[in-house]
Amino acid sequence: MKRTPPHTDTLLIGAGQAGLAAAYYLQRAGVPLVILEERSAVGDVWATRYDSLRLFSPAWASALPSLAWPGNPLRYPTKDETAAYLRQYAAHFKFKIECGQRVISVAPAPTGGYVVETAAGLRYQARRVVVCTGPYTTPRRPAFAGQLPPAVQQLYSSAYQRPAQLPGTGPVAVVGSGNSALQIAADLAATGRPVFIAFDEKTPALANNTAMWAFILGTGLLQAGRNSPVGRLMRQRPEPVVSQDLHHLRGFDNVQWIGRATEATAAGTIQGQRAATPPLAAVVWATGFGPDYEWLRVPGALASDGQPLHHRGLSSVPGLAFLGLPWLHSRRSALMGGAAADARFVVRHLLKST
Structure with missing residues (x-):
């Protein structure tokens, strides 16, 4: 007899900043969730980058919801400090995270929702799926x-x-x-x-200091929507x-x-x-990355060029959403400090619609 896969209300793919921010808002709404992370530990994608890497934003502008960075808020955290912060965040809120689980298939379930399979043989059924794999990885x-x-x-x-x-x-x-x-x-x-x-x-080049961050956040420049006049101008450059x-x-x-x-x-x-x-x-x-969603076998989820089809992260396919993409809504969307606003919007509207 074929075993029915375990069921969860909402399944998140990826335990980076986007996935953790979404988990925070889902947990606060009382929604059962599971996060699938392909790496062996939360934060590993940062820990394994080049040794001299630092965040391009200061700690005070890079926090996830409801947990400030430890230490000097003016510093630009190292890659290892960033990995440690993400691990601390996941542990602080006690999210259910399955590490070492690379997703190889997301497909509609016959009875509604989605069936998600991993390379390690794990199989889940979920009412909703949020793809939080971040900026393109290929x-x-x-x-x-x-x-x-x-x-x-x-x-x-x-x-x-x-x-x-x-x-x-x-x-x-x-x-x-x-x-x-x-x-x-x-x-x-x-x-x-x-x-x-x-x-x-x-x-173009731009200074990266406290004054610059205070200006672009204080004026709302970094949060300007992609289709606003300011957003369109920024995307053209x-x-x-x-x-x-x-x-x-x-x-x-x-x-x-x-x-x-x-x-x-x-x-x-x-x-x-x-x-x-x-x-x-x-x-x-260092010539950039492209999309690779061959595992997302959901009709209507992707455009012909493989890019996700969405409005502010919400797919037209019921119960499916995306987070962590460049210009998901604003320039800040792909930055750690922008994860909270996008996740809050996506979770609120996803729960309303499904």
């Missing part, structure tokens, strides 16, 4: 990357942790125009080896990088700026808009 790199020879080590930014991962002391390239590219390039440059950064110099990181990297004599990357060659070089690299020992691709 690394993207330019098609021309395939032109590089096998002798050139290629590493995605999500796999980079420290300079010792890259072979030898020869020239390396970092390709990307975001904050991670700047931080990783500086990390490598501090070893003294030649570093070539393929960075689009049209990328490239994401700014931290000006302090930009100036820091420009201070290294062993760093050469080659402009946006345009091609790679079989000789192991990368051509930028301004200059080309010599033959490289390694390349770190």
Whole structure:
């Protein structure tokens, strides 16, 4: 006889900041919930990032609902402090979290709701599902990357942790125009080896300090909705990088700026808009991530390009929602400090509609 899977009212996929914030509001509403987390521990996605990583927002602007960060609120927490805060948050509210459970299928249940299956063989049935896997996780790199020879080590930014991962002391390239590219390039440059950064110099830069955060939060600029005049204008512009990181990297004599990357060659070089690299020992691709929702087998949940279909995180499919996506509602949506507002809105409306 086939065993009926255990049932929960609401199942959350992902125990990052979005999942934990949603769990807080569900718990406060008295709704039974389970969180499925693919990693072996809460916060592990932060703990395993590159050693020099820090939050781009200060602790005071990065709290989840009803639990402040410990320590100096003005500091920019390290990756390990961030992992510890998420673990503390989960333990403080005693959420039911199943770790080591990578979801491989979400499909409509014959009797209503959803059946969720994991790679470890766990099977749940839930009335509602909230996808909290965060900003897109599938690394993207330019098609021309395939032109590089096998002798050139290629590493995605999500796999980079420290300079010792890259072979030898020869020239390396970092390709990307975001904050991670700047931080990783500086990390490598501090070893003294030649570093070539393929960075689009049209990328805007913004100071990252207490005054800036007080201004953008106090004026509501960071919370402007994606379809508001301010939100539309912000989405049309490239994401700014931290000006302090930009100036820091420009201070290294062993760093050469080659402009946006345009091609790679079989000789192991990368051509930028301004200059080309010599033959490289390694390349770190910090070129962003794309969606991968092949496991979400719910008709009407995704657009033809694989992007979630939603309004402020709420799917038109009953009982399904998304959290933690870039510009889910505002620029702050993908930041830790924006998790609470989005989760509060999604949970309130999801409970009303189902």
